[in-house]
Amino acid sequence: MLQAIIEDYIATAEPVGSRTIARKYNLGVSSATIRNEMSDLEELGYIEQPHTSAGRVPSDKGYRLYVDTLIDHPSLDEARAAWIRREYRARVRHTHSLVQLTGRLLAELTSYTSIVLAPQEQARVCRHVDLVPLGSGTAMLVLVTAGGSLESSLVELPAGVGDEELRDIAQLLDQELSGIALGQLARGALRGIELGLNRYQELLRQSLGFLERVPEEGADKVFLCGTKHILGQPEFQDLHKVRPLLALLEQEAIMQDLLTSPGTGLSVTIGGEHKHAEMQDCSLVTATYRVGGRPAGRIALLGPRRMNYVEAMATLNFVTSQLSEVLSKLLGK
């Protein structure tokens, strides 16, 4: 009964009346009986009426009950699953692009908004450093971290440094730095390298300055995809409702906070359960992806409160497991 109401509301976005239920879902009873049951459900707080003479709309509590019944077995239809697998196979390039791909897939498949947190490396360890000469007097400093992410910065070279000389400096840098946590750069590493020629001091200063800043900047990046879909939802036709929500989504810190809250596995936050008033008409489905069995980051789908939970949860669940798998394989864990 409650299920019928919720599913009809999810499909139509209109308050559902007793007649509708009686007609569409032939439960073998008349609309009058359904009216009685609905009255009960309302008393229990599972549904509510926008006004006296409209149909009923599920309440947060109603959605909650509904969601809790289906949280255990989210399974995706095989055609979609196959398609997703193919996408992942085609685009194996690096962590960054995989995370982006995941966001895009989710948004496209569900028509909701996806929010993905890039994998956090516990401590960002320097794997490899290189200096590539570019043109007159500049070089590109390339950093590869143990987690497989890539950063770069342009640095100025002292006058008259040749390509071979630069290669030597790069090798020296690489030797000194690889294996070292970027956070602890300032202290330990500097001294070891200072031994090198004085002439390179400015170059070193630039390089280390960059390397020190990397951990803060790169950490916990948030990828949003499909925000435009919000505008397509009938409950968000009112711009005054949408804009605060969009503004909220742009604040990375809040998004990070939103995703770092609950435990593991699929979790759903519904309407008024959110901290932020702007999200009271939304629901958020969250999952954790893992690398080598250890939690690495989080993924979420944001949709209207009457989102298609079955589809959203199934898709999110599947995509999460795919991402975990591909990432683990890639990073050799």
Place this chain on the structure above:
Amino acid sequence: MLQAIIEDYIATAEPVGSRTIARKYNLGVSSATIRNEMSDLEELGYIEQPHTSAGRVPSDKGYRLYVDTLIDHPSLDEARAAWIRREYRARVRHTHSLVQLTGRLLAELTSYTSIVLAPQEQARVCRHVDLVPLGSGTAMLVLVTAGGSLESSLVELPAGVGDEELRDIAQLLDQELSGIALGQLARGALRGIELGLNRYQELLRQSLGFLERVPEEGADKVFLCGTKHILGQPEFQDLHKVRPLLALLEQEAIMQDLLTSPGTGLSVTIGGEHKHAEMQDCSLVTATYRVGGRPAGRIALLGPRRMNYVEAMATLNFVTSQLSEVLSKLLGK
């Protein structure tokens, strides 16, 4: 006169009446005189009335005349200019991030939407290739192009390749490939390397496969920033008008086409002058940025037709010159 009308309309977004002009801009004449003049302007097609008893609104032709008078001397107030210079100085990292910064700056400063085309390298030449071991059986292939952009991909290693061995392979690859245009990889380069051990064939296949795909993927990337500002404009309160526009903006190919059309210097396209019907309520200000004096890419600001052309043109002009300068310096040209 026309100027007064346009500037008032830009400021208020409401049709402007003769009274308003007489009051705000004391031109020493009464509203009746202004009515006569307005009637003339309307006959000439510079302004139009939405309906009989509303004020006047500038037409495309009116804006065109207005814009053409001020296209020559866009100058930014010194405080802003200084602020922009400071931003550029603080974030000198690499091409990619500079382009993004430019987009962000423009969007924030003007509250319009910025569209930036990443610099096109005529032919993407390989500057440096490296293989960095990551974990069990994988390595990261890093590519630096002559233009200073950075690409990477994960590749699988044959069983039992040690770090030193990998370094040798990387060096071989680097020697063979650096200086070679990526587009012509397939033919020439492959043969030279095939001489190496058969054992590495799969690795080579993966690497070259990636390197070949790079030119297409990386080319002409479009960066959008500040699309949300569109929703803030009073003329775009109607979602039915906004959504087609947003949909259009998401199509990279169309954006590229939009920016590749006109000549050099600042150029403005107003309302109905656009090819695409979705943009008939918008104006686009476009500029070309240069690296070492040669056109490298394009930047644009998209706003409502009644956008603040003075500010937009001045800001765009200044930011463009800054970007050109910084990029030229960085790439040593």
Place this chain on the structure above:
DNA sequence: TTTAGCACTCTCCGGGCGAGAGTGCTAACG
């Protein structure tokens, strides 16, 4: 040529009204 005055037109806003949808209650039915 400019200006004051005035009639005219058109939009916008609020109230009133009827149609439609859905409910809750009551009474009948198996």
Place this chain on the structure above:
DNA sequence: CGTTAGCACTCTCGCCCGGAGAGTGCTAAA
């Protein structure tokens, strides 16, 4: 005692109407 048909009631939504307000164009006077 649960179910159902019937009916009065309520509330929203869309529509029309009329008055207020804003702005125009025209005319006649300065």
